[in-house]
Amino acid sequence: MEAAGIFLSPALQVIFDRLAYPALQKVAEIWGVEDNLDSLRDALMRTQVILQDAEEQQLTNKPVRLWLSNLKSAASDAEDILDFFIASEAVFRFKNPATYFSFPITTASVAEKIKKELHRLEKTINEGLSTFNFRVPCTEEDWLLRRRLKFFTNKRETGSCVVDSKIYGRDDEKEKLVKLLLSKGTSQDGYATCIPVIGIGGIGKTTLTQLAYNDERVVKHFDCRIWIFVSEDFDVKKIMKIAIECATEDECKLLEIELLQSRLSKLLQKKRYLIVLDDVWTEDQDVPLLTGGLDGCKIIVTTSSQKIPFMMDFPNSPFYLNGLKDDDCWSLFKHRAFGRREEEKYPNLTRIGKEIIKKIGGVPLAAKSLGSSLHLKREEK
Structure with missing residues (x-):
């Protein structure tokens, strides 16, 4: 059993970002699966609505934990195949830049694999949403509105000065x-x-x-x-x-x-x-x-x-620019979550924190946000 349960929000956000990849949109048109991508995005949004409640329920509800475990596996496999596609497309583009916008997945097995993994992820999501009675923090429409407002209001104007006091892994x-x-x-x-x-x-x-x-x-x-x-x-x-x-x-x-x-x-x-x-x-x-x-x-x-x-x-x-290594993400996370050398006092929380870091895809913003949200929280639960 994983420490502190299964934490999925950052992983699903990574999938959401991968689905916005322009070349994926292009080949989706070629395959005729634009509707499939749209329905998967919708499923991901609906999952984010109830994810907090699901992650809390898993501590006392084994079927919910099993569903989250299956969802984690499906998300991981979907991310792997999408990353494979993006890497392959990048190689193709560098070798043949003039034909970038006509890039096809020429290997049928790869195309089928992508469709299969994305369908598996959507199916797993929908099974959980239809089986369990998860609590929505308010009406779903209000939650989504707040989420979008939060995104845009947090889009603060940047300047040339480095804001962070400590930068890791770059x-x-x-x-x-x-x-x-x-x-x-x-x-x-x-x-x-x-x-x-x-x-x-x-x-x-x-x-x-x-x-x-x-x-x-x-x-x-x-x-x-x-x-x-x-x-x-x-x-x-x-x-x-x-x-x-x-x-x-x-x-x-x-x-x-x-x-x-x-x-x-x-x-x-x-x-x-x-x-x-x-x-x-x-x-x-x-x-x-x-x-x-x-x-x-x-x-x-x-x-x-x-x-x-x-x-x-x-x-x-x-x-x-790729994601940070886990060690660098951990340094960034613990800098926000703990005081100076305080993590040594809480080896159980350190173990949980390192499990969390494995799930965030090397995204520094996720490490900072999660670390900040757990600052001064010293209960395992």
Whole structure:
């Protein structure tokens, strides 16, 4: 029996994120299984509604615990096959970038395996929802509304400063990104080189970019550094106004895009600049590229979208950010959950915490959130 029961919310969130993968949407159309993906998303949402009650009931209700165990197994297998698909698609894309949007799963057995595992996951979810009388924290509609409101209100604007006092497990990735920023050369026709930093929500894209942005070598290398938080509202005029204001430290009152472009080009002319576009969501328009700077200008775009690098005219190889190792996640978790060296006083809680870490898919945000939620809680239950 696992310590402190089976904890599934982070694992199901990882599945939810994987289902949003653009290439999966494309092949779903080819297979004609878009409705299957939609129904699975709906099932996942309904499960999240009752998951807290289910996780509490498992301590006294063995059938509920068995269902959660089966759900964990189905979720794990679904995540494995989706990760296999994403990795295979990435290899295909790098070898054949011109045919990215026509990427098919050419091996029928792989396609059938994906459909089989996703169907198994949905079936397991529905069996539990129809069998057990789980308590919903309020009406389901109100719960979902609160969940969405919480998501958007928690989408705080980012800046260039690193907020976390301690960062774990990103030294190698930071060094790689810094080297890309310091590399010479621009794209053809004098455009700045774009570096897309890609990963699922909460994986640490912004934090990694902040670390590189503030590295002493990067600060010395660039004449001008500009950080712009984009989020859902991809407004080119707004982006240019913010860039002008960052470069001049003064309010920009220009309204016409031609005037904005001209002003920004003059400001950046004969300068080596670094521009960060953080948290880009849009997949409907090109990311603006700039000319006129010195050799070695860079633009970093952080995003969860796999499409955005291929919307750029001259993209660099995307920088894919993976999850942290369990040891690093544990360090991050215990930093939030315990005081200094306090975990040594609670070996039973340490054991439970390490079991939790195995289930969160290496997502730093999940480790921080769970650690914070368990701060000062010292009862095993």
